[in-house]
Amino acid sequence: MARAGRYVVVGLGALIMLFPFAWAVITSLTPAGAVLQTPPDFTPEGAGFGAYERLLETMPFWRIMFNSLWIAVASTVFQLVTSSMAAYAFARLPFPGRGALFAVYLATLMVPLQVLVVPLFIEMRTFNLTDTYFAVLAPTIASAFGVFLLRQAVRQVPKEFDEAAVLDGAGHFRIFALVVLPLIRPALATFAIFGFMASWNSFLWPLVIIRSPEFMTLPLGLANLHGQFTTEWNVVMAGSVVSVVPILVLYLFAQKHVIASVAQSGLK
Amino acid sequence: MTLTETPPAASVKQPIRPPRKRLRYALTVAVFLLPSAVPLLLFTLIPMAGSLWTSLHEWNLITPMKWVGLDNYADLLSSEETRAAFGHTLYFIAGYLPLVYAGGLGLAMLLNRAMKGRDLFRAIYFLPVVTSWVVVALLWKWLLNPASGIVNWAIGLVGLEGPGWWTDPDWAMPSIILASAWKDLGFVMIILLAGLQAIPNEYLEAARVDGANAWQRFRRITLPLLSPSTFFVVVISLINGFQVFDQVHVMTGGGPAGATQVVVEQVYNLTFKYGRAGAASALSWLLFAVVLVVTLIQVRGQRRWVNYG
Incomplete structure (x- = not known):
């Protein structure tokens, strides 16, 4: 009995989740x-x-969709590359001031986008970059969140693996690419998912920086469509x-x- | 989150290096760090400084800036609009957070037992989470359309008259809360479900043997052991709640009659509608300060109620 009740509640909830899409x-x-x-007219007539x-x-709907897709992919790839490299440096390459620099990275993580929107807009305007793909992408090239997440993962890779590679004559670039990266794949995948979703859904920054339909991303295009x-x-x-x-x-x-x-x- | 350095392995660190090797090492470090350091400098640190600087000026984005010191902050702190914007934002949080938490916890409890199709249900509940806020806002704006929306039609079927939803100042915020809770319910559910699954079954079993009823087990064992997940949900929801914008901008644009004018919507309007970039920057820092303080209070206060086992 309780079991059936559970199915009814969960099923009804699922219907509420699906109905707006349907x-x-x-x-x-x-x-x-x-x-x-x-x-409402429920007959399929007409x-x-x-x-x-x-x-x-x-x-230009296809173009807008394509914009969203390639910007999300590019932003994800950029973040994966820049963050994993920084993560390797923070985990494996000691240098003076490293702790302080990492603290600066972490500090940028706390600053919300709306604090940055106005000066970023002015920065882009100064260099004549408003209404360009570059402007949409720029703030998402690096991610302090990614550096933090991936650094944790790199630190969990046993040092012995690096050392074995060093004995084989590998430098840092080869250790990074051939030893560390394959071992932190789960963390890379997690970060890629978050990065892609963030770019795909982002609205405030494109809203501020893009005016022409041909550079719009989907959320912006849809909001515009609704306005029209x-x-x-x-x-x-x-x-x-x-x-x-x-x-x-x-x-x-x-x-x-x-x-x-x-x-x-x-x-x- | 610790900043402590782990001692580098002997073979990786070479304490005494000849000058050429040292240069090479420095270059290696630079190559690894510059791809992230340069964008962070250009697109986060410099804008941060720019925002602070702007907040000390009066500026319409066109004519030269005029230094006003802390006037923007003083004006904001005493202005009716700021109080209203924070009030609306708190109203949003007060409606949204209990709704997603109670709903998410209920669903997580229901799905925390073996049942057929559990993965499918989980995937369905999570679907709105991957949908963008703009789409969610549009779907709900249409569902809650006062004249032709299906929700008011359904309310009409049982002989009642549906409210004006987002066109009515009293109902606009509830409309936004409803849409937001619908979108994030699956997110909260997944977090809490993971928390529930980490609770050892033996504890609940032992309590059952000792004669604790279902409510007592929930109240005395499940909830306390779930507190780290609850803490995470509350912290994240408050941070996101204070920064609510997308769905508000699409569903109401802050209206009707300013009834849903939340803080970030206000920042946007101050900059791009009223040409008051200085005041907008100051307001965004004010919001940042509030979020920071609220988060720190929670981190501080967690010792009292969060149980890390």
């Missing part, structure tokens, strides 16, 4: 004239892809549906790992 799909297939109708066609007519089509909810929902698809596909593949990464972050 309703977005249904709305996106509704013809323009029927969207604002009350009560349903079609009109809203999607309209979406593609009014904004305040009552054409079928078009807005079409945009939302299309923008969810890529992340959904990625999520289906990496779902176990994504959830495990988040679960772990709370156990530390």
